[in-house]
Amino acid sequence: MSSKFTHAGLLPEAGLPRHVAIIMDGNGRWAKKRLLNRVKGHEKGADAVRGIVRTCRELQIQVLTLYAFSTENWLRPAGEIKALMTLLKKFLVEEEKELKANNIRLEVIGQPHRLPDDVRAIIEQVRSATAANDGLLLNLALSYGGRTEIVDMVRTIATKAAAGTLQPGAIDETVVADHLYTRNIPDPDLMIRTSGEMRISNFLLWQLAYAELYVTPTLWPDFSPDEFIAILKDFQKRERRFGKVPPQSES
Numbered sequence: 001m002s003s004k005f006t007h008a009g010l011l012p013e014a015g016l017p018r019h020v021a022i023i024m025d026g027n028g029r030w031a032k033k034r035l036l037n038r039v040k041g042h043e044k045g046a047d048a049v050r051g052i053v054r055t056c057r058e059l060q061i062q063v064l065t066l067y068a069f070s071t072e073n074w075l076r077p078a079g080e081i082k083a084l085m086t087l088l089k090k091f092l093v094e095e096e097k098e099l100k101a102n103n104i105r106l107e108v109i110g111q112p113h114r115l116p117d118d119v120r121a122i123i124e125q126v127r128s129a130t131a132a133n134d135g136l137l138l139n140l141a142l143s144y145g146g147r148t149e150i151v152d153m154v155r156t157i158a159t160k161a162a163a164g165t166l167q168p169g170a171i172d173e174t175v176v177a178d179h180l181y182t183r184n185i186p187d188p189d190l191m192i193r194t195s196g197e198m199r200i201s202n203f204l205l206w207q208l209a210y211a212e213l214y215v216t217p218t219l220w221p222d223f224s225p226d227e228f229i230a231i232l233k234d235f236q237k238r239e240r241r242f243g244k245v246p247p248q249s250e251s
């Protein structure tokens, strides 16, 4: 295990989540508290993203999924949507070199076709430039909604069933998982939400079935690598039973 791992006070034998998913909430409130425009909160939020990506890479976490823009976020004022798209583009332009140098692969889940052309273009550029990397997978949920994902999955499976290429009786949990946006990605072991809201908000509805949940009152722009590591330590103390009984009472 890397010295970084033990240095952070994490227990090497307890293991780390393979996949961490985060609902990055509270950018608006962070800005409001400072009498700033909401966009300033998103800008500071993008800096927080950089710190958490770096920490995941250093700790050799396999997948980091960030809820960066939901299907519901299209209902925000046009100016805020535009600012978020500009910020996303800036982030990808600035980070491309960093991702390449650090063996990080970029992926996107959601409805990329709804994104502006210039954002789609930079996603495609960074995705193909990092496709061969086998370190951290940085998975951005963009124009993502869990229910839409499930509808898309049902539609694809139903089309195959109607065409006779998939027998209804053969549809099981593996088939369903293989038709979600997250096919080939392990389910999250840990889902963190910032800003204190106790909600899943249409995020990874199928995939979070057995995830450990952690809600922190910290607003996303203030979320630091130190707090992230403290949450990982808490995760290491949890007993994950997946619906089974604890080992000591099995006999």
Ligand code: FPP
Pocket: 024, 025, 026, 027, 028, 029, 030, 042, 043, 045, 046, 049, 066, 067, 068, 069, 070, 073, 084, 087, 088, 091, 140, 195, 220
């Ligand atoms: C929620 O805060 C946050 C978002 C809707 C967008 C998240 C975007 C970023 C963190 C920055 C850009 C992303 C990347 C990957 C570079 P909110 O606006 O709902 O906050 P509020 O609930 O306090 O109003």
